Amino acid sequence: MESYCNTGAEISSLDSENFIQLSEVYSQKLIPVSKENIPSQEDISSWPHLKEVKLPTIQADIGLLIGANVPQAMEPLQVVKSVDNGPYAVRTLLGWTINGPLRGGREAKQSDTWTKVTVNRISVARLEELWQLQFKQDFPDAGLTEELEMSKDDHQFISMVSQSAELKDGHYSICLPVKNKELQMPNNRSVAEQRALNLKKRFSRDKSYYKEYVTFMDGILEKGYAVEITNDERETQNERIWYLPHHGVRHPVKENLRVVFDCGAGFGGTSLNQELLQGPDLTSSLVGVLLRFRQETVAMTADVEAMFYQVRVSDGDTDLLRFLWWPHGDYNQQLVEYKMKVHIFGATSSPSVATFAMQKCASDFGEEFGPDAARTVLKNFYVDDCIKSTVDEDSAVSLAAALTTILAKGGFRLTKWSSNSRKLLQTIPANERAHGFQDLDLDQDYLPVERALGIQWCAETDKCKFKINLRERPHTRRGLLSLSQSGTIENSNHPKGLELTAATVAIKMDKLLRKERELNLLDSVFWTDSTAVIKYLNKDYQLMPSCDVKTGCVGPDFILQSPEQWPKNPDPTVMVCEDLEYFKDDIMMLKEQHRVKRSSPLHKLNPVLQDGVMRVGGGLSRSAMPTESKQPVILPKHSHVSRLVLRDIHEITAHAGRNHMLAKLREKFWIPGATGAIRRLLSKCVVCRRLHGTAGKQLMADLPECRLLPDDPPFTRVGMDYFGPFLVRRGRAQVKRYGVIFTCLAVRAVHLEVASSLDTDACLNAVRRFVARRGQVNEMYSDNGTNMRAADTELKQALQQWNSIKISTSLQQKGIQWHFNPSAGSHHGGRWERLIRSVRKILNVTIKEKILDEEGLQTLLCEAEAVINNRPITRASSDVNDLEALTPNHLLLLKTKPSLPLVFSTRKINIPEEDGNKSSTWQTSSGNAGVKNISHTFKNARGGLQQ
Structure with missing residues (x-):
């Protein structure tokens, strides 16, 4: 059962004379001890040796269990020893405690109680991870360029499903990823029976609901997704048995009824979902799938039929998926035990298990059917929905055939096909097409509008539409505060803050496009009409211009021209020539082996070449600093350019000292031995020598005679x-x-x-x-x-x-x-x-x-x-x-x-x-x-x- 750790609690005796500080208290919803377990004065009255012990009368329920980790509460102040194998009493700071059998009192019921406690200690790193997952936006942060690391539970999940996955009878069989291999579950049949009784009452009231429910259950029995428990299995004593209540869920768009097994139903402080590993998010990014869908000319969509049910459960775990149902849906008969043999809707592990099985199918048979089909399964599926675009119709036809065949190897059946290519639709049987495409005359009729991952896609015009339902809601504080999700500075409502927010979003969109789209993007050019943004990027905060709020979006004329007509950046030829003169050997090594010799004075800088200019490599590539500061340009110490740069910095910093100049220099440049170069510059600066020159000292007179x-x-x-x-x-x-x-x-x-x-x-x-x-x-x-x-x-x-x-x-x-x-x-x-x-x-x-x-x-x-x-x-x-x-x-x-x-x-x-x-x-x-x-x-x- 889940438990949470609390600190700062304090307990006292009933007379409030003694207080004990508790370092840690673990809380949970249920304590498996009742007040009937508390000894009373009547219980010990039959033991003469305990006649001096006075127990208070307590009618309250038990709310706290004190263990041996609180020695102050357990320390004996007085002990009344046992007589004739009877109980003994111990007086502590909190009062008297009775230990041992209480014969003569109320007969204690024999029961075995076991408790499993899992403490959820949420660290700062885990809390930050949960926060990012909860409020994950469509665009990743500008500083993040790689996927999040998997947790310990995710690694355990991958290990378990990888070891148990096997292809049997045309379907993958994978175990239930339980957290504890020695799992033992309490008998919760009573809960399943009570839920079935409630379901029976609804059946008697709603015949339409009853008819759809029976149809669904008959379907999973006929297809072999579920089987009846045999007599041998019923008589076998097995502690890995769990009965799943079930109920009907109606899809808001499709309006068909689906029976979902309630894996979160609890009993005895646990549930099936609490014992299962959820697994990592193996699903491709929704935004990435949609971007790749809009990338090429010919588009197509398909759906995997009953994706979860195509993945079998290992034989040793099927007893954890038992459920109760009436034969043929006749609720006037006795309930019969069944068990699911496939991964089910409602289990927290099913999405990751099904996605893992489908991706494993692509990996196992990718070489046989080509890399395009395997890549499509890995990157163009969002759970069970496939949306893909290709360059031409011929490649779309071949890809659709390859997808159908490769997934069929793992037991997955693609259906509900739709496309904006009539040639592709003609190769697909009508009953395998989407509902709106089945009765079409492909030579004359317009292609209909189809749903694709929550958007409306018009196949005829190849355009996407969004249906927005605006509902009038009362203004609340929660609603107003929820609008503050965007914004990168404190006052994002100010025009300067809005401009910076727009620049941040543009960077995030560029990183997203580079990551998700299957294109080789060489350079990204960002345009802004905000001088404030440029000043922030150049760290020139003191000269921040005032905002001139404009209407519309009108940029310079050259933006509409070819890149050859754009203004050119300053030519780095001068720095390249300086580096070639002084660092010729290092540059040749970088071009050939991408690193310099150990004997080179630049070896510790780990230099890299960018546009022919040597820059410091370092370990700051992932920081949010400007590129010039993360990888400053390396200049020779004795070159004329270095002297000009130092002289310019010296004047910019108002003839500042060595440390100030060095800090300003390394914002853009790195000069080996810059300290000595700066010292020489300061020694030759006339202004500095005049302002900071050492004044003459008065010569001390002779000591007076009285002291000698x-x-x-x-x-x-x-x-x-x-x-x-x-x-x-x-x-x-x-x-x-x-x-x-x-x-x-x-x-x-x-x-x-x-x-x-x-x-x-x-x-x-x-x-x-x-x-x-x-x-x-x-x-x-x-x-x-x-x-x-x-x-x-x-x-x-x-x-x-x-x-x-x-x-x-x-x-x-x-x-x-x-x-x-x-x-x-x-x-x-x-x-x-x-x-x-x-x-x-x-x-x-x-x-x-x-x-x-x-x-x-x-x-x-x-x-x-x-x-x-x-x-x-x-x-x-x-x-x-x-x-x-x-x-x-x-x-x-x-x-x-x-x-x-x-x-x-x-x-x-x-x-x-x-x-x-x-x-x-x-x-x-x-x-x-x-x-x-x-x-x-x-x-x-x-x-x-x-x-």
């Missing part, structure tokens, strides 16, 4: 600046604190302090703390800030006060020379601005959006100072024997790899809990070793300052 004096201690000459602010929590309030950086201009060491504000006192206190910890400073450099200048003034006054007190040591009596950068010259402070960025990077990684207290901020700044002072200021060598890279800490602490403070790995920075974030901890490590030649390394560092 290694003999003084660190922090003798210092650069100073502020950074921040940082929010700090003090009690419940939040205040701002600022970082103060002091950097040694000689060794690039860093000292960090915290300032409470930007006023002079805070700045002066930071300087005093720095001097107290790092020693006396001779020169200090800073930005031209107001707080810096005020600090300088007060510091001088403080030093004068210190001199008046006569401080004992000369070091404390030394003053600090403060240098300020020029106003609005922040670029003069790059020496400390770069280090401020390093400090910020460390703080951003550590603090992020947290708010610290005073102690935490001071601790973090000290640790950041240690990290920065441990950075190398000389290049790190890859040689293991070379000296270590010099760091500021080497000069400050006289240690190699000085260890960071212990707080880095053992103590957390205090961050208030109100921030909602956990404390951060830096973890790092450093080793201890002796100092190695620090003076030598510093000399190398000083020398690197020039770089």
Whole structure:
């Protein structure tokens, strides 16, 4: 039975306390389990060990079966074990389940139930294929030049019918192409009996219907298409038996009754059509058959009599085609079992099987009766209708005789002949002609109008007519939307869109004619009066002209003249001559062997010759790109034409760069080594050299003396600046604190302090703390800030006060020379601005959006100072024997790899809990070793300052 996969379902227990997500649920129309199979409290009451189990009363039908692929629903939470071979109970998330025999309860009916599930997972590719088949138009897509690939089921169908096809007693015998070789069908005789009973009631009401029905059934019995089941066959136990209901169908035009067997009638979740392979569409294209019918002068039509019934069913499959009928049509008697021995109307496989048998007949006997007859069977039949045109009457007479004979070899009888050739009609017996041609006097009477594949064909004038019945229908949204099938751009109602749609249809019609008509068409020329179409084809969208809607269809005068009088396309002689000069050997190889040598520089391009011009072969022949882009012309790199083309592209692209020019070039041309050619062109272009020339650079001045004096201690000459602010929590309030950086201009060491504000006192206190910890400073450099200048003034006054007190040591009596950068010259402070960025990077990684207290901020700044002072200021060598890279800490602490403070790995920075974030901890490590030649390394560092 067919099943479909659904996702996203969720189930819960009756009390809605527990929920389970179902990954996949397979749905079908019928679940072969009823609510009678659900155990009740009454069923388990006879088992004392289950007295604690309480089952809810459920009156609903079963709508979901849960299998082992949902382990959450099967996991046991509590188990009541079996006693005396009785049932046991298991409690799960969804409630109690009872397993085992329930003696003492309702007696369970013994039944065997089997289910076959076929999951229809529709992939995107299959969905697209179904969409194309559903809305297949008369003209194939412009990009499609070959037939659709057969599916897996179609390949299986072809394999089965090919292996089973055999010619017996003048007819082909082919098996029923079932999907499963081990097919087992349920007994559906009851369905056939009920349908026969309904048919009997209609017979009693409609005697005319009854009479036609009996006539048809007697005909298939007399001709041997169906036979009665023998007693031995009736008593044989066979699981490949299926009873087909049947009903009458009246043809809307012919008005005769035909009995059709209902192979789609279902029982037990299946039907015969569900078990049969439909097979590929082996029928020729309807439009192609009609086009070939109108190709030549002499036309003829014929019909295969009872085409399906001429193909026998293999003996092992006839029991699948059993049906019930009354002997001699007397519905007052008992029903008798019959079986069809031929492929029937109503079976999904019959059209493909019958077409395969007829085409196999043409293949088997084509050599005996000539290729024209075999080709006609393969290409000029639409199911059982043959319509063909020939060059003259003699070839039509011989072809009709050959067709009749070759198809008779396979048991197919051609009848209902019609033609616009009286000579051909005279060779065909009157009873074999079409109804309107049987009583004609071929010497005097006009030839009548005959139906040919849904069109009206007037044999006398050889013209086709169409009968159109327009019915007034109310306007609906569905009807309006169905009119939007055509159109290749979004707004096809715009005149530009309609013109493009017309061009697309013209291309499709050309491809259809080339594929279906038996003519050797050399060139196709398309004409349009739409400049918009030409612009689109040339990819010139920016210069799209406005639409001038015209009435009628008036083209230039030369269209009516011979092709020799048409305007000529540009002569490709120049490109041909260039290719011959540079690629002479490759062109000769292409003409002789259709490929170039492996040693040729053009081998990777897979070149092809078109009109004497070499083009890139490539793998884009099926793309929707223009031909010039799919197969660009190959030009030599050093030819004059290539230089002219590159120069033109360079000017068209407004002196663009190399990549832009290369992309524009390959829309039409391919120049091997084009990158180098473009580079040479750009280097010689005066405009590009003027616009893109490299400007001169200012020579860097010598480094100041303060950065080149290694003999003084660190922090003798210092650069100073502020950074921040940082929010700090003090009690419940939040205040701002600022970082103060002091950097040694000689060794690039860093000292960090915290300032409470930007006023002079805070700045002066930071300087005093720095001097107290790092020693006396001779020169200090800073930005031209107001707080810096005020600090300088007060510091001088403080030093004068210190001199008046006569401080004992000369070091404390030394003053600090403060240098300020020029106003609005922040670029003069790059020496400390770069280090401020390093400090910020460390703080951003550590603090992020947290708010610290005073102690935490001071601790973090000290640790950041240690990290920065441990950075190398000389290049790190890859040689293991070379000296270590010099760091500021080497000069400050006289240690190699000085260890960071212990707080880095053992103590957390205090961050208030109100921030909602956990404390951060830096973890790092450093080793201890002796100092190695620090003076030598510093000399190398000083020398690197020039770089």
